[in-house]
Amino acid sequence: MKMTEDVSYLDDADRELLREIWRRKTILLEEIQRLKDEIKDVDVEIEQMEEVEDRRANTEAKQLLTGCKKFNSDAKKGIKYLVEHSLVQNTPKDVAEFIFSREGLNKVAIGDYLGERHEFTLEVLKEFLQLHQFGGKNLDVSLRQFLWSFRLPGEAQKIDRMMEAFAARYCECNPGVFSNPDTCYVLSFAIIMLNTSLHNPSVKDKPSVERFIAMNRGINDGKDLPNQLLTMLYDSIKKEPFKIPEDDGNDLTSTFFNPDREGWLLKQGGRYKTWKRRWFILADNCLYYFEYTSDKEPKGIIPLENLQIREVTDQRKPNCFEMYLPEDAMVHTIKAAKTDSEGRVVEGKHTTYRMSAATPAEMEDWITSIRKSISQDPYYDMIAARKKKVGKANEANQS
DSSP, X not given: OOOOSOOTTSOHHHHHHHHHHHHHHHHHHHHHHHHHHHHHHHHHHHHHHHHHHHHHHHHHHHHHHHHHHHHHHOHHHHHHHHHHTTSSOSSHHHHHHHHHHOTTOOHHHHHHHHTOOSHHHHXXXXXXXXXXXXXXXXXXXXXXXXXXXXXXXXXXXXXXHHHHHHHHHHHHHSTTSSSSXXXXXXXXXXXXXXXXXXXXXXXOSOOOXXXXXXXXXXXXXXXXXXXXXXXXXXXXXXXXXXXXXXOGGGSXXXXXXXXXXXXXXXXXXXXXXXXXXXXXXXXXXXXXEESSTTOSSOSEEEEOBSOEXXXXXXXXXXXXXXXXXXTTOSOSSOOOEEEOTTSOEEEOOOSEEEEEOSSHHHHHHHHHHHHHHOBOOHHHHHHHHHHHHHHHHHHHHHO
8 A cells, every 4th residue: 555645744754654654554454354365265165074074964865765765675774774874873772772862763673673582782781771760750641651662562572572671671760669670570561451341342341449459469479469559450451452653654645754855736637637736745755745735644655666757738827747657668657645535545547647736936846856766676677678678670570
């Protein structure tokens, strides 16, 4: 920066001082600009890091959702997938904490997995019970808490292992209540049986409290349990039956937790070419459609396998697109399923599926999203190529 004012009236010393001030000011301004540039560069780097972190978090969320779905189909495969993707550590404690705290897991699958006899799953069961706090709670309250965290499997051996582990944990949390875990184990089964007898409509002869007390004579290491304790347990079960957890992991809500796309579309019927408004969800290489957004079960499912999609012009509806079979398709109808008017699941009869979006932009977005989700069966291309080769050979022979 240069001095622009007239400084002739100043003596040499003052002019020199003024020049020094301007010089330092120039250096300071340059330093400020340099710092601004550095801050700008840092801001850019932070934004880039945040974008990378967002992408990583999004990928991790999708992997976690996939792992949960795999667990609900096959618990061991689900755990293996989660471990391979570093979402769960391969330790009994970490697996147990995941099963205990993760929402959306199928409680039938949890019960089957925890009942396994493998050394690793036996340790997972122990760690799973460590996450339950039974201290100072009555046996029926603890039993309700335990049985709500999964569905008891159907195999007697699995039930035995799980109830044995429960009895050991309850006695650990409540020392002195029973003489040994075997007493807790036997009484727990007696409570479960009592619940069935009192609340199953098919059981006509309901047991009395006296019969329940008599059934449990001598189970406490040869001694009787206090009548007051048994009466309290009987009254509790009679007043409130055990709640059986729903198969929440099978609820399609978990499947649609993080869909690729969702929204309203008009769908053309197959046999009758009427248009109906449906809520569509694109997830897991399938297109699901519902009558209402609140429905838990879809009206139809279209697996996006070996299909093609294109924009089409329809005289009745704007912004149309359709999914269709390729020319060399080995089938004549698209593989799909739907529920009929009586609620039965039937095979779809569509050769094409035509939809109408509200705007051209929505139509383009749906086409792009569906195209990305269409999967190709590797054997399909092999067979199609072989059929094409045979067809050309036949044409050559005929000529």
